[in-house]
Structure formats: C-alpha cells, structure tokens
Amino acid sequence: MWLTLYTRESLSGLAHNVHMMSSDKKRVQFRAPHRLIDRTDALAEVLGEDRTNILVTALREYLQEATHDDAITQEIAAAYYDDEITFQQLKALVGAEEAANFRVLKQQLNEEFIDEVADA
Numbered sequence: 001m002w003l004t005l006y007t008r009e010s011l012s013g014l015a016h017n018v019h020m021m022s023s024d025k026k027r028v029q030f031r032a033p034h035r036l037i038d039r040t041d042a043l044a045e046v047l048g049e050d051r052t053n054i055l056v057t058a059l060r061e062y063l064q065e066a067t068h069d070d071a072i073t074q075e076i077a078a079a080y081y082d083d084e085i086t087f088q089q090l091k092a093l094v095g096a097e098e099a100a101n102f103r104v105l106k107q108q109l110n111e112e113f114i115d116e117v118a119d120a
Helices: 005-021 034-047 051-066 070-081 087-094 096-119
Strands: none
Touching: 034 051, 070 087, 070 096, 087 096
C-alpha cells in the first residue's frame, strides 16, 4: 500500500500531537507477532517516526473507531451498569456527554428496580 503525502503528513502530525498532548505517560510492555512489529518498523522508517509513535497512533485510532461501534458501546454501557467499570473509565471510553447519559439511565434503572422491590 502506497502512502500519499497527505497520509504521511497526517500520521506524522498525529504522532507529534500524541507526543505533545501527554507528558503523563505510562510505560507498557507487550508481546506482538514479529510480522506485525516488522511492518510497524517499516512504516516508521518510511514516515521518519519511531515505533512508539506509530503504535500509539494506531491504538488511539482503534479505540476511537471501537467506541463508535454500537455493539461495543452497548458492551461498555453494560459493564458500567454492572459496576465492572467506573464512571471515569466510562467517560474515557465514550466521552463526557455520552457517559453522562449512561449515568442518568443507570440511576433511572436503579430507581425503577427499587420501586419494583418496594411494591412487591
């Protein structure tokens, strides 16, 4: 796949923005297939970036896309409703506005449950 100049500049800009946006970084270590890392290194070489910038950009884009998938968003909401993730984690995944909507719905569901139990 050939990268256009626009794509190269976009990836380079994103990688730079990632670096500039967060001075509060957390070191992670993971194992990945050799072929994937080789491809990452090749792309980094073409773009004049380092491996970390490419991986961070790819991870950020994946998370962005995943949290806009309705099925995944429903799984995230269910995890919040079941107290498997905190409100702060929910907000980090879906954004402040949608997290606030889920919080209101969770409160309403809890109130309905309490009313049902009280009526029984």
